[in-house]
Amino acid sequence: MSALVLDGKTVSSAVKEEVAKEVKALSDKGTNSCLAVVIVGDDPASRVYVNNKKKACEVCGIKSLEYALSSSTTNEELLSLVKELNENPEVNGILVQLPLPKHLDEKLVIESIDPKKDVDAFHASNVGKIMIGEYDFLPCTPAGVMEIMKYYNIETEGKDCVVIGRSNIVGKPMAMLLLHANGTVTVTHSKTKNLKEICRKADILVAAIGKANFVTADMVKEGAVVLDVGINRLDNGKLCGDVDYINVSEVASAITPVPGGVGPMTIAMLMKNTLKATKLQNNC
Numbered sequence: 127m128s129a130l131v132l133d134g135k136t137v138s139s140a141v142k143e144e145v146a147k148e149v150k151a152l153s154d155k156g157t158n159s160c161l162a163v164v165i166v167g168d169d170p171a172s173r174v175y176v177n178n179k180k181k182a183c184e185v186c187g188i189k190s191l192e193y194a195l196s197s198s199t200t201n202e203e204l205l206s207l208v209k210e211l212n213e214n215p216e217v218n219g220i221l222v223q224l225p226l227p228k229h230l231d232e233k234l235v236i237e238s239i240d241p242k243k244d245v246d247a248f249h250a251s252n253v254g255k256i257m258i259g260e261y262d263f264l265p266c267t268p269a270g271v272m273e274i275m276k277y278y279n280i281e282t283e284g285k286d287c288v289v290i291g292r293s294n295i296v297g298k299p300m301a302m303l304l305l306h307a308n309g310t311v312t313v314t315h316s317k318t319k320n321l322k323e324i325c326r327k328a329d330i331l332v333a334a335i336g337k338a339n340f341v342t343a344d345m346v347k348e349g350a351v352v353l354d355v356g357i358n359r360l361d362n363g364k365l366c367g368d369v370d371y372i373n374v375s376e377v378a379s380a381i382t383p384v385p386g387g388v389g390p391m392t393i394a395m396l397m398k399n400t401l402k403a404t405k406l407q408n409n410c
């Protein structure tokens with residue numbers, strides 16, 4: 127069996143098209159949408175992500191403002207910029223690209239963003255809202271995974287869902303969204319015993335580990351849906367996911383590729399959140 131390829135590029139284009147339509151309709155009524163992106167230092171991967179986010183803004187008709195700060199920026203300077211952006215009525219969404227250089231306090235910076243402009247949904251108050259299922263913004267990567275499944279009519283209700291990884295930005299919120307979608311969810315991590323056996327029970331398997339080709343075909347149930355969040359760079363410079371794509375494709379019924387799977391979805395969902403922030407702030 128060769129699995130159906132869940133094409134994140136197609137789904138993300140569809141999401142961005144919808145966002146662009148709504149952004150245009152708002153702008154025709156005099157309300158513009160604007161995302162401020164803050165990048166600190168010169169991490170090449172962060173630079174690529176920021177450029178892709180700016181390109182997506184262009185496609186959607188969302189104005190993007192970039193604040194590129196030097197790697198010697200202090201906590202005070204960064205917090206002062208966030209405060210300025212919080213207070214600027216023209217800015218609807220604020221995104222501080224992570225990871226920040228080590229000397230900066232990531233938690234403090236995230237908590238300083240106005241929750242109404244927190245389009246990454248990392249602020250504790252937005253995380254809490256997700257927990258109780260009454261949220262304004264969904265975290266972009268897990269929301270992107272859910273959107274791909276929705277597009278391809280993949281049913282989650284009553285399904286055994288296994289998430290590998292428990293980070294605050296992917297694993298934990300992913301588990302929560304699957305739970306809200308009536309999945310029966312198991313969250314696994316580096317201390318999990320019998321990981322292979324647990325994964326083999328999954329109808330829906332989400333890998334968010336950060337280890338190239340970690341999920342092998344013998345960890346996957348015949349016919350499972352496999353969603354690969356991982357982005358790993360191999361020694362030869364190529365990108366690959368956390369899943370051994372070629373071999374797992376022979377066992378799974380559907381699978382996301384890397385690149386071209388969950389990655390583009392993350393950015394599309396950021397656009398959706400920026401539009402939502404604009405609507406919330408303008409009561410429309």
Ligand code: NAP
Binds near residue numbers: 293294334356388389
């Ligand atoms: P992270 O914070 O490093 O978390 C990794 C998780 O994997 C941890 O919970 C860790 O367990 C678990 N883990 C590590 N080794 C394991 C093992 N041997 N068995 C089982 N679990 C293990 O990473 P993250 O931020 O969640 O990101 C995960 C991956 O997704 C990375 O490749 C990242 O680049 C990618 N990513 C992609 C997107 C996208 O847009 N596609 C967005 C965000 C992240 P412990 O908690 O026990 O340490």
